[in-house]
Each structure stands twice: as C-alpha cells, then as structure tokens.
Amino acid sequence: MLESQYSAPEFDIYGDRHQPAGNEPWPAPLAAGPISAVVSLPGSKSLTNRELVLAALADSPSVLRAPLHSKDSQNMVDALRALGTTITDTDATGEFGPDVLVTPGELTGSTTVDCGLAGTVMRFVPPVAALALGPTTFDADDSARGRPMTTLISSLRDLGVDINDDGRGSLPFTVHGTGRVAGGTLTIDASSSSQFVSALLLAAARFETGLTLTHEGERLPSLPHIDMTIAALAARGVTVTSPAPGTWRVEPGPIAGLDVDIEPDLSNAAPFLVAAVVTGGSVTIPRWPAETTQVGAELLELLPKFGAEVVVDGDRVTVSGTGRISGVDLDLTTAGELAPPLVALAALADSPSTITGIGHIRHHETDRLAALATEINKLGGEVTELEDGLSIVPKPLTGGLWSSYHDHRMATAGAIIGLVVKGVSIENIATTAKTLPQFPELWTTMLAGAVSR
Numbered sequence: 001m002l003e004s005q006y007s008a009p010e011f012d013i014y015g016d017r018h019q020p021a022g023n024e025p026w027p028a029p030l031a032a033g034p035i036s037a038v039v040s041l042p043g044s045k046s047l048t049n050r051e052l053v054l055a056a057l058a059d060s061p062s063v064l065r066a067p068l069h070s071k072d073s074q075n076m077v078d079a080l081r082a083l084g085t086t087i088t089d090t091d092a093t094g095e096f097g098p099d100v101l102v103t104p105g106e107l108t109g110s111t112t113v114d115c116g117l118a119g120t121v122m123r124f125v126p127p128v129a130a131l132a133l134g135p136t137t138f139d140a141d142d143s144a145r146g147r148p149m150t151t152l153i154s155s156l157r158d159l160g161v162d163i164n165d166d167g168r169g170s171l172p173f174t175v176h177g178t179g180r181v182a183g184g185t186l187t188i189d190a191s192s193s194s195q196f197v198s199a200l201l202l203a204a205a206r207f208e209t210g211l212t213l214t215h216e217g218e219r220l221p222s223l224p225h226i227d228m229t230i231a232a233l234a235a236r237g238v239t240v241t242s243p244a245p246g247t248w249r250v251e252p253g254p255i256a257g258l259d260v261d262i263e264p265d266l267s268n269a270a271p272f273l274v275a276a277v278v279t280g281g282s283v284t285i286p287r288w289p290a291e292t293t294q295v296g297a298e299l300l301e302l303l304p305k306f307g308a309e310v311v312v313d314g315d316r317v318t319v320s321g322t323g324r325i326s327g328v329d330l331d332l333t334t335a336g337e338l339a340p341p342l343v344a345l346a347a348l349a350d351s352p353s354t355i356t357g358i359g360h361i362r363h364h365e366t367d368r369l370a371a372l373a374t375e376i377n378k379l380g381g382e383v384t385e386l387e388d389g390l391s392i393v394p395k396p397l398t399g400g401l402w403s404s405y406h407d408h409r410m411a412t413a414g415a416i417i418g419l420v421v422k423g424v425s426i427e428n429i430a431t432t433a434k435t436l437p438q439f440p441e442l443w444t445t446m447l448a449g450a451v452s453r
Ligand SMILES: O=C(O)C1=C[C@@H](OP(=O)(O)O)[C@@H](O)[C@H](O)C1
Pocket: 045, 046, 047, 119, 120, 192, 193, 194, 195, 198, 221, 222, 225, 336, 337, 360
C-alpha cells in the first residue's frame, strides 16, 4: 500500500502550479487554427463522490478504480475520514492517480467537515453525519457558504435529527448524530438542487425504516444526477423504486462493498469538445462509456444542434466543427451543469440563442446566469438574463479580464472564448482544480495540435 495521495498535503491537487506567479491572470491561449487533439480526462466528480459516500456506508471494503483526484474529491475524502472511514491509495496507479481502497468503520463524528466549494460534500455528508455517534460541524469556503441548504436541514430535522444552524438555514451548522436515524416518509422541495434528493437517497438504506421521499415543487432540475444516485445504490444491492414520478422508496438494508470503475468526467469533456466546434477542428475523447448516467453524455445530442458533427467509434467520441456555429433554443433543465461551456459557444455563434430551464444555476458555485452575462458583456457581448436562463446575441468580442467567481466552469468558459478572441485573461485559473486540476495543462497540450491557418 502506498502512502495515500489523498493524505499528502504537499501533493498539488489544488493546481497552484498552474496559477501564474503572484496570482496573475492566466493568458488564455489563442488557437492558431483548427484544433486536432485526443484528450484523455480524469474521473467523474459526481461518480467519485457518490461512490466514496456509499463505500463509507457499506458493510465491507470497496475499491474505486480511476477515481477523480481533485479539490472536491479531496474534501469528500477528508470528510469521510473525519467521520471514521479509512481511505488509502492502492498500489495500482492510472494516468491521473492511484485507485483507492475505502474501508468502512464506525461513524464516530465529534469532528468538523470543510466542504470547500463542493455541493456534493455539503449535501451528501450531513445525512451520513446524522448516522454518526457525535456532533459534526460543517463549514465551507466563504464563496460557498451561501449555497442553499435549508431543504436538507429541514428534511433531516423532519426525520428527527437535531441540527444547530443558529436559525440561518445555511452553512455553518452542526449535525448532532446519535448513531441512528429512524427514517420514514418525507416530502421536500428540491427545485433549487437535485442534490437534496440524492443526499437523502444515498444514506436512506441505513435509516431504520428506509425512506419514502417525494419531491413537491415547481421543478426538479438535473434528473440524470438522481438516476446516477439510484444506479449507484442498485449496483450495491440496495432496493430503490420509484412508485410515482417524483417519489422514490429506498428499502432499509445493507449497502454492499464494491470494486467500481469510475468513468471519465463527461461534463469536463464539454470545454474540450466545444473547443473543436469553436475552432472548426476536431477533438477525440477516449474511454467514453457506452452506457452512462452522466449528463455529459447529452453533449452528443446537444453539440450537433450548434452545427457540430459527432462520431462515436467504439469507446472514442470525436466532435468536429464545421466552420459554422448555429444559434440554438435549448431547455437545459436536465443538464444545467453544461450551461457555462454551451453559453460560451452560443456567444461565438452565427445567430442568437436562448437557453432556458436553468434558473437553479444561480445557486451553483456562483450565480452563473449573472456571471456569464457580466463576463461576456464585459468583452462586448450582448447577453441578457432571463428569469430561468439567458438570451445570447453574438457580437464581435474583444480581449479583457474574465473573472472566475471561484467557479471552475466559469474559468473554463472564459478559456473557450479566449481560443478565438485575442487578449482574454482568466482570473484564478487555479479554481479549475475543483474538479480538474490538470485543466491548464490539458488545454495547452490540446492546443499544441492546432493547425495554423
Ligand atoms: O449530484 C451531483 O453530483 C450534481 C448534481 C447537479 O446539481 P444541481 O441539481 O444543483 O444542478 C449538478 O449540477 C452538480 O454539478 C453535480
């Protein structure tokens, strides 16, 4: 067994090596011409952080093969370790870091959890802490402290869990675990994030009577992420049913240990595939899963709407630009996570676009509707905020400073625009380490394959 990469603070998972000295903005590289590249990507954030949680709640050890090693996964590992789980690297190391062995232990609590910037940590871990034997205090980076938590806090309270949030309904708060949660029936409004549903379902098999959960609210975003939760539970022998749309039943029972392959992060494929479209080149992503619950798979249908060509050849997906980028009318309710790169693409299109169904992304790492409109307009664009989306009128853009708002997908959206707009600099490119510490390196290598016009 090797020394755990996850526990080595000197390991540069935060990507600081990519931040220019003195935290200077990162000059986004301009494409010399159409890109031609093969880009291999690290593991999915959503799969890694679900499998870490389920492995910690399981009745025997699990191995995660090719997991993500990033700030979000590090925050999850640290949280589960603090609660009593043993997580170590195995001696099998892939392209992006070692596989990990998760050995569940008694959940002791009496600890603190730093959620960093990770929605999956602040939503998925409190129900685990409710099963621990002592109090757990949750906090996050300043910029993430305001993300919605009320639904989860009140859900756990409805299940009898004592939580002290000093009346805030947000981070920081303390979950007073007693080692047991009775479970039962719960109705919640998950309109602001699917993660509330996933959080409760992930831990529910460990509740004494399981859980019947109903969503009642105006909308339910990011359904593929709920499907991912259900599939991950089912793979570990948990019985999950959906007796009616918007209702899920998790039977109480053991969660099995499992050796599981983590797929590459298909949402992080988006900026690279969009780069092919923007430059009229082609990008191939290897190890694309034939079947997946990842929402990034929707790119294969979404990018052709902008005029791209998609070829699937076994487990390799190639996206090519055709030189023309069409504007689109898109409802991205299921795939809000993909909005930043697609909005960047729409800003470079030949005709206007309207992208709706994404009001909830105002509660992601930042208010993404406001941030995208502000940053594109700063460069001369014409993007207008709608109640649940953006209207984008392409305009000739000029260079300037692109702010990231501690949001990895804002940083990568700026890099997309910088491919074809001279003089774009990205403030805090290191924030991409949330889910893809290798971003600047992979981006620069991809561009080395650009063909000069
Ligand atoms: O469960 C998950 O892993 C996620 C669910 C989605 O959250 P929302 O439903 O808040 O959009 C997604 O946007 C986020 O990046 C990851």
